[in-house]
Amino acid sequence: MSTIDTSSQATTPPNSSNLSNRVLGALQSLGRSLMLPVAVLPVAALLLRFGQADLWQAILQNPNATGIPFLADAGGAIFGNLPMIFAVGIAFGLAGGEGAAALSGLVGFLIFTAVFNDFIPLGKGAHNNNMDVLSGILMGLVAAWLYRRYHTIRLPDYLGFFGGRRFVPIITGLAAVVLGVIFGFVWQPVQAGINALGVGIISLGPLGPGIYGFLNRLLIPLGLHHIINSYIWFQLGDFHGTHGDLQRYFAGDPSAGLFESGFFPMMMFGLPAAALAMIRQARYPKVAAGILLSAAFASFLTGITEPIEFAFIFVAPVLFVIHALLTGTLLFISALLNIKIAFGFSAGLIDYVLNFTKPNTTNAWLVLVLGVIYGVIYYFLFSICIRVFNLGTPGRGEASTGLSADWILPESQRGPAPSKEKAKTAAAVDSSDTLATQIITALGGGSNIESVEGCITRLRLFIAEPDKIDESTLKSLGAAGVMKQGKVVQVVMGMQSDNIASSMQRILKESGAEEEAEK
Structure with a gap:
């Protein structure tokens, strides 16, 4: 056995797998942390839209109706300070919700921006020498890293007050000064490169949005679609100093919205039609309907698609x-037809109605035409594939999945209830804690879990020994899928994943504290 192990080690580059796992894990963590600042966009878009005159003119059918300036200013305040929001949100998210890290991100961003502006070359086109959201992402990452490294630092007694968490904003501020000087000198050619990338994407015409739409869906299982979204939404293009296709759309850019419009027919019609196909092809239609009808309505109304997508991502790749190919073609055709409409939250009916009359929205009525056409395409393609390949979509039962007919989402929405005996006692354990404890056990115990983070619909973990994971138990607890990439593991637990992760973190922390106390 030792001989085999030695030869295996000799033919494998040392730590190469571990390095790739760490890189992927870092990218996934960044993608997850980006969701916190992005989550403020819906309220910003709503306030901004309800403050504009054209909306009230359309609602009241009165061309003389005026907007509500204070609402528009409230929404504009969020869009105008997105870089700072990103700095705080990313630092907060990557540091596990620590307030000291969030404060450090804010301090670092403010200092970095002031120093950067002192050194960046001015003159013609100076508004382009602006890092925008990238500056917030940079300082959020720096603040989170410095927090993890220094939040337990001990200083000499006469400086003891500034030790621990108090030291993190200080060191972040000093780092921000250095980075502000460096980026002030080097940013101009970097900005030129980013602009060239943006020009290259835009010069592809409708193919640019098409490629983006395909990659956006394809990266969902890895959780990396948020990273590509951040560039398209917040960096692509320029409109009077405002960057990003989404930000430019809300700033009134008549050329913006091409990279979002194609998502509307997919989310409002395509995926609901796919859900209908899965229900019609189910051996247990009532089970499938109970799982998928509410998810289809959520997709149509709000643009929340992951409950449907994770119903087939793992069991029917x-x-x-x-689905990814159809999304790409939808964005391609939408751009070809010059459909321009964007969203503050997601491409559902609410955003569609709110932005339908926006002055820089064009050909939005074609969304409905494309939606009906693609709804039919989704329905028949999904129906044919499920039937021909005998795919294990919801309600198909043991013949396809090897599990019970209703395994895929109901439990992931509510978690297992406590036993009747426990429920009768006042000391019954909270169901989320029960589920979290059971998941920890299925993952090989607390000692096997190096870290856990929650996203919208999945747990992201670093696992010491992935072979110890009991996948069948995880699926019996409601996991829609388990994906392993070395030590990086994702467990899809539905919309309650973030709460489960919080419970797991607390349980692991408490068990770790007990072990330390026993020592």
């Missing part, structure tokens, strides 16, 4: 590839 061929459907997921088809």
Whole structure:
């Protein structure tokens, strides 16, 4: 056995797998942390839209109706300070919700911006020498890293007050001064490179949005789609100093919205039609309907698609590839038809109605035409593939999945209830804690879990020994899928994943404290 191990080690580059796992894990953590600042966009978009005159003119059918300036200013305040929000949100998210890290991100961003502006070359086109959201992402990352490194630092007694967490904003501020000087000198050519990338994407015409739409869906299982979204939404293009296709749209840019419009027919019609196909092809239609009808309505109304997508990503990857391709073609055709409409939250009916009359929205009525056409395409393609390949979509039962007919989402929405005996006692354990404890056990115990983070619909973990994971138990607890990439593991637990992760973190922390106390 030792001989085999030695030869295996000799043919494998040392730590190469571990390095790739760490890189992927870092990218996934960044993608997850980006969701916190992005979550403020819906309220910003709503306030901004309800403050504009054209909306009230359309609602009241009165061309003389005026807007509500204070609402527009409230929404504009968020869009105008997105870099700072990103700095605080990313630092907060990557540091596990620590307030000291968030404060450090804010301090670092303010100092960095002031120093950067002192050194960046001015003159013609100076508004382009602006890092925008990238400056917030940079300082959020720096603050989170410095927090993890120094939040337990001990200083000499006469400086003891400034030790621990208090030291993090100080060191972040000093780092921000250095980075502000460096980026002030080097940013101009970097900005030129970013602009060239943006020009290259835009010069592809409708193909640019098409490629983006395909990659956006394809990266969902890895959780990396948030990273590509951040560039398209917040950096692509320029409109009077405002960057990003989404930000430019809300700033009134008549050329913006091409990279979002194609998502509307997919989310409002395509995925609901796919859900209908899965229900019609189910061996247990009532089970499938109970799982998918509410998810289809959520997709249509709000643009929340992950409950549907994770119903087939793992059990039927061929459907997921088809879905990604269809999304890419939708964005391509929408751009070809010059459909321009964007969203503050997601491409559902609410955003569609709110932004339909926006002055820089064009050909939005074609969304409905494309939606009906693609709804039919989704329905028949999904139906044919499920039937021909006998795919294990919800309600298909043991013949396809090897599990019970209703395994995929109901438990992931509510978690297992406590036993009747426990429920009768006042000391019954909270169901989320019960589920979290059971998941920890299925993952090989607390000692096997190096870290856990929650996203919208999945747990992201670093696992010491992935072979110890009991996947069948995880699926019996409601996991829609388990994906392993070395030590990086994702467990899809539905919309309650973030709460489960919080419970797991607390339980692991408490068990770790007990072990320390025993020592």
